[in-house]
Amino acid sequence: MNENEKKKDIAETLRRAERFQVTLIGEGIIVGGLAGFVVLLYRLLLENAGRWLNAILDLIAGKPLWIAGWFGILILLAFLVAKLVDWEPLISGSGIPQLEGEMVGRIRQTWWRVLAAKFAGGFLCILGGLALGREGPSIQLGAMAGKGVSRYLDRGRTEERYLLTCGASAGLAAAFHAPLAGVMFAMEEVHRNFSAAVLLCAMSSALTADFLCTAVLGTDSVFRFTLTEALPPEYYGFLVALGVVLGLLGVFYNWFTLKVQALYSKIPRAGTMGKLLIPFLAAGVLGLAAPELLGAGHSLVEDLTAGGMAVGTMAFLLAGRFLFSAVSFGSGAPGGIFFPLLIIGAFIGGIFTWTGHVLFGLDMLYLNNFVLLAMAGYFTAIVRAPLTGIILIFEMTGTVSQLFSLGVVSICAYIVATLLHSEPIYESLLGNLLKRRGEHVPRGAGEKILQEFPVMQGSAAADHLVSEVEWPKNCLLVSVKRGERELLPRGTTRLLPGDSIVVLSGEYEGADVAGQMDRICGEQMQAHFFE
Secondary structure, three states: OOHHHHHOOHHHHHHHHOOHHHHHHHHHHHHHHHHHHHHHHHHHHHHHHHHHHHHHHHHHOOOHHHHHHHHHHHHHHHHHHHHHHHHOHHHOEOOHHHHHHHHOOOOOOOHHHHHHHHHHHHHHHHHHOOOOEOHHHHHHHHHHHHHHHHHHHOOOHHHHHHHHHHHHHHHHHHHHOOHHHHHHHHHHHHHOOOOHHHHHHHHHHHHHHHHHHHHHHOOOOOOOOOOOOOOOHHHHHHHHHHHHHHHHHHHHHHHHHHHHHHHHHOOOOOHHHHHHHHHHHHHHHHHHHOHHHOOOOHHHHHHHHOOOOOHHHHHHHHHHHHHHHHHHHHOOOEOEOHHHHHHHHHHHHHHHHHHHHHHHOOOHHHHHHHHHHHHHHHHHHHHOOHHHHHHHHHHHHOOOOOHHHHHHHHHHHHHHHHHOOOOOHHHHHHHHHHHHHOOOOOOOOOOEEEEEEEOOOOOOOOOOEHHHOOOOOOEEEEEEEEOOEEEOOOOOOEOOOOOEEEEEEEHHHHHHHHHHHHHHHOOHHHHHHHO
């Protein structure tokens, strides 16, 4: 521990905790403004990259020499991206696993290097036509903006983890005009804590970023299509069937994505450049044969929901997007899978509707309903974040009339994926990343961090004295928050449902402490339910 880290000792951490929530709101606004600005620039640059790509493909059509020149440019793009990835390996892929690794103390990202390299790398990949999304990079860029603010303000690891969460929330909000989904994703997937402090600072950050993007880009939702009618009750059986199908296909998506990533790692002596050449050259071929498979694929959903697309076309686009997205992502190119998997989910919904129409008389009038439902359910099966999926689809489509249907499909997809023991994709990707890097938990405890855990009804801690609970050995109970009051925990303090317990632990022990505290404060009820 260096001199700066020594200054952020237990006393300093506890002292700042007294005004923690108010401080975090202000810092969340600062992070939201900076992250929103960065992601706004990134989003504008990627949109221009997509337009430039289409213009290039139109320009070279039917001109052999120009086509050869374009393939030369694609090789150059692969070379430049490879140099960026070699310079800063943590820009590879989505960026969300890297952030999760940082949150548990397993990875340390150099914020300014990641910002610069991810920004440039993501632009070059979209210009080359790779089927990657902007959401993962936007979340990583936002988080690195938060880390930059933390370092500038000289904050300790407790606050830095909150500012990383704020940045991630702002990044998703700015990428998709979806502030509520940004907040939910930050709590559900990044911070994994639903405390008031996380909610307030993440919300402040997301709203600030969304306001900035709205001022520049307007209020239009990402997808613009309408639902003619709400799904009638006699079609509710299709919801369960769709959820089961999405759960199965989500498990296959996770397996296939990891398999392609493993195949890339077995290419002998390929190096970063050799791996990246594969998707860039494939993009060149597809640009001549099937340009609709290139890029993020935003327009494909609007074409699908406009009606009239043949089932053969839907099947072709589904298979093509699925394969090329896996080839693009598995290479380690800087880009996400978040948006591409939503596109794939939309086409699953389209084919499901057509199949239901042929076999069971399902009215094609409800095509858009099932497209929307499939996007949320497929996301849930893969990422295992159902609340984020539901809220994200609300905000991206501007449609709020399908809550019941979204809930049924998402829950069914979640249950199927869980019963098949499919690990959430970002956890799997983080495991692979740590394995490749040979990362180990550093010796010692690192800086001290505070974590907050709500006491759930029926949990092991609820309605028990502090002295009756077997707490993790490597943490200290700091306080018990009960409404607006803050209690000093004693052996005779009785814990009630709705209380929040604040614990102090070492930075590198934080993940283990969090897992044990979740079991003590939240999961006992679930165990009783399944018993």
